[in-house]
Amino acid sequence: MTDEPTGPVRKRVRKPAEQRREEILDAAVAVFADQGYRAADCQDIADRAEVGKGTVYRYFETKEVLFLSTLTHVMEQLKSEAEAAVTVSGDPLEKIRAGVRAYLAFFDSQPEVVELVIQERAEFRERGSPLYFVYADNERGGWLALVQELADQGRLRVGNADAALRMLEDLLFGTVVSSRLSMDRRGLRERASEILDIFEYGVLAR
Amino acid sequence: MTDEPTGPVRKRVRKPAEQRREEILDAAVAVFADQGYRAADCQDIADRAEVGKGTVYRYFETKEVLFLSTLTHVMEQLKSEAEAAVTVSGDPLEKIRAGVRAYLAFFDSQPEVVELVIQERAEFRERGSPLYFVYADNERGGWLALVQELADQGRLRVGNADAALRMLEDLLFGTVVSSRLSMDRRGLRERASEILDIFEYGVLAR
Amino acid sequence: MTDEPTGPVRKRVRKPAEQRREEILDAAVAVFADQGYRAADCQDIADRAEVGKGTVYRYFETKEVLFLSTLTHVMEQLKSEAEAAVTVSGDPLEKIRAGVRAYLAFFDSQPEVVELVIQERAEFRERGSPLYFVYADNERGGWLALVQELADQGRLRVGNADAALRMLEDLLFGTVVSSRLSMDRRGLRERASEILDIFEYGVLAR
Amino acid sequence: MTDEPTGPVRKRVRKPAEQRREEILDAAVAVFADQGYRAADCQDIADRAEVGKGTVYRYFETKEVLFLSTLTHVMEQLKSEAEAAVTVSGDPLEKIRAGVRAYLAFFDSQPEVVELVIQERAEFRERGSPLYFVYADNERGGWLALVQELADQGRLRVGNADAALRMLEDLLFGTVVSSRLSMDRRGLRERASEILDIFEYGVLAR
DNA sequence: CATGAATGAGTCTTCATTCAT
DNA sequence: AATGAATGAAGACTCATTCAT
Numbered sequence A, B, C, D: 001m002t003d004e005p006t007g008p009v010r011k012r013v014r015k016p017a018e019q020r021r022e023e024i025l026d027a028a029v030a031v032f033a034d035q036g037y038r039a040a041d042c043q044d045i046a047d048r049a050e051v052g053k054g055t056v057y058r059y060f061e062t063k064e065v066l067f068l069s070t071l072t073h074v075m076e077q078l079k080s081e082a083e084a085a086v087t088v089s090g091d092p093l094e095k096i097r098a099g100v101r102a103y104l105a106f107f108d109s110q111p112e113v114v115e116l117v118i119q120e121r122a123e124f125r126e127r128g129s130p131l132y133f134v135y136a137d138n139e140r141g142g143w144l145a146l147v148q149e150l151a152d153q154g155r156l157r158v159g160n161a162d163a164a165l166r167m168l169e170d171l172l173f174g175t176v177v178s179s180r181l182s183m184d185r186r187g188l189r190e191r192a193s194e195i196l197d198i199f200e201y202g203v204l205a206r
Numbered sequence E: 001c002a003t004g005a006a007t008g009a010g011t012c013t014t015c016a017t018t019c020a021t
Numbered sequence F: 001a002a003t004g005a006a007t008g009a010a011g012a013c014t015c016a017t018t019c020a021t
Helices: A017-035 A042-049 A053-059 A063-088 A092-109 A113-123 A131-152 A161-181 A188-201 B017-035 B042-049 B053-059 B063-088 B092-109 B113-123 B131-152 B161-181 B188-201 C017-035 C042-049 C053-059 C063-088 C092-109 C113-123 C131-152 C161-181 C188-201 D017-035 D042-049 D053-059 D063-088 D092-109 D113-123 D131-152 D161-181 D188-201
Strands: none
Touching: A017 A042, A017 A053, A017 A063, A017 A113, A042 A053, A042 A063, A063 A092, A063 A113, A063 A131, A092 A113, A092 A131, A092 A161, A092 A188, A113 A131, A113 A161, A113 B113, A131 A161, A131 B161, A161 A188, A161 B131, A161 B161, A161 B188, A188 B161, A188 B188, B017 B042, B017 B053, B017 B063, B017 B113, B042 B053, B042 B063, B063 B092, B063 B113, B063 B131, B092 B113, B092 B131, B092 B161, B092 B188, B113 B131, B113 B161, B131 B161, B161 B188, C017 C042, C017 C053, C017 C063, C017 C113, C042 C053, C042 C063, C063 C092, C063 C113, C063 C131, C092 C113, C092 C131, C092 C161, C092 C188, C113 C131, C113 C161, C113 D113, C131 C161, C131 D161, C161 C188, C161 D131, C161 D161, C161 D188, C188 D161, C188 D188, D017 D042, D017 D053, D017 D063, D017 D113, D042 D053, D042 D063, D063 D092, D063 D113, D063 D131, D092 D113, D092 D131, D092 D161, D092 D188, D113 D131, D113 D161, D131 D161, D161 D188
């Protein structure tokens, strides 16, 4: 009959816009990966970011925009880590190996990103190719050049550089997704050498 | 002034239960793959199966049960096609090759199954490992025996049969999913030989 | 901590679509007139109509559609009552008088309709001319013919039949709205003769 | 990726309170009349008045207070214009005519005021009689005295001065509202003589 | 058994209001 | 005093599920 105890009202804090945005994105990565896009309540994200729900909407127009921004956010991280990795050496094979290790290391430390990739496909089918593949396509040219360089140096057994790269892409994607979904507990990082070895020389003795 | 909710009344038709069940499952595969689990309206599935909505619920307790039954339905198909394939020859390598071809052929002709696998993960995270991986685990013993046989015959370059198989699994899974999601138009069937070749002998010259 | 007593679940009742529609419209007239369009909660309308909220949406796609249907509903009533009234006599003046009496009687017995007219203007400004005036325009031809007939019989003091009619329209509209909004308690029905008298012969002695 | 919420920071300007108040009211008249009370965003009013949103709330406690202040603002204008008009002559009939002309002229030049009157009723039903009618009531005594004076001079055909005045009020209100809502393009000013003529002598020949 | 009208819990989004700066 | 970032209450609408016919 009387006023319910209204609970401790959140202390208002003002922060720079960029920082707020980051905090919300980080909270969103965690919540979307944990609950899934649909099940995630925007209130949960707000709570986790320690802001009001209205603040989330101040920075991201809709839940959909928030999700896609979240995914873009992590994809940019992956991209920059992979790009950083290839600078380690001049040898194309070493560059490729470094890229593969960086890719696996990324998903090793942030396996929940896999969930976001899957969520996007599940919920935004109509948007066409998922952002993961959009990013992969954009980066492909650089990687193909490396493989082609190997071919030009006569170091490739197979004639088709494109097919070799495509296989590597599929292998890595499959490994990463499969590792997350099958709840495989072996670390991706540890498997890198093994994967590269088979990719390079196959499983059969000659 | 408004849409009066009056459609043509469906005629009541009685059919054998098993047939009804199949018809509903087929409708569900199509609708779930096309719309996604969330977006799929149970009414659409009922409409497509040409039954009343209540009938859908007579056969499947909830939407969730219907979806998982649908996925099981297609997984059983994949399983039986792959199992049929390996009987073609006595040679373990040939069996593996035949299995790979059957796997790729299955997803070549029913690429939308990929959507169901993704949907399951997206919407039923809490249920643990997706059915795809449950099936894969169940089948794994047979495949591992084949690889091990190769190893015993000294035909394997790598010492670890398990790692070799795991790599093949990831490669195939990645290929199939990636092919669907990146809207790659090359047929999976055509790529089988190429994929097997690299899997067997790697990309590098020795 | 335990299940709240869920309250008496509404007994499901199936009724003919047309009857349901009418019941919802009647409830909507009452609620919209009482609360106003914005303040009206669709749940209130559903409660008053003794149906679930979903049922309201089954019959009317949106709150907006429901409101406009409600207004149309009462306008149709006004229209048919006014049209019925003019059949009473052959004399054009008597017809006009009967129409005026019917119009006033309508708003006398359903003064809340005024609120709906006002609500429409307040909330759907962009839709152009309110339905009240759309209806008035549609009916105008018939009334103008009557006034013109009077003019042709030399019974009109003023030369402009259109202006005379327009004045009558404005007078009636103003009377009805003003009566409702100023909370004038005199009945519109009783004022009919007085209004007609002044309309016909003015206030000044000659 | 998204709209960063960073606009150009408004320069702080200090102005006399009364001037600020006027500027906000003027902005509010325009925005409320254009968008309607509900649809009007307080931010829009602040923007139009070129102040921060907080400043609006410094001058007017709530949106409701702001709206009612706005309406009072324009009602005061109407009142003073009508009062000024009646001083033109000593003859009661001429005074009434001047008042009618002033009333119509007011709404001719500020037709959007009609919207505010309607908005008030639509949104503040519970407050009782709208301000328009409160003002009308307050002024009524003076006008009734004029009509009574006519009656005392034997110049009234009808016995009831109150009824005559009430009819004039309703007629004017109806004319003004109807003119705005039906999107009638004839000017109110031009119609004044015609309206007065019929009000005075009716439409019928004797 | 089969049907589809009826139900209501669940959630995104808006925007008036507050208050730290 | 002035500002606008932050807040959260409120409500339309959807759709899985039920059940009277």
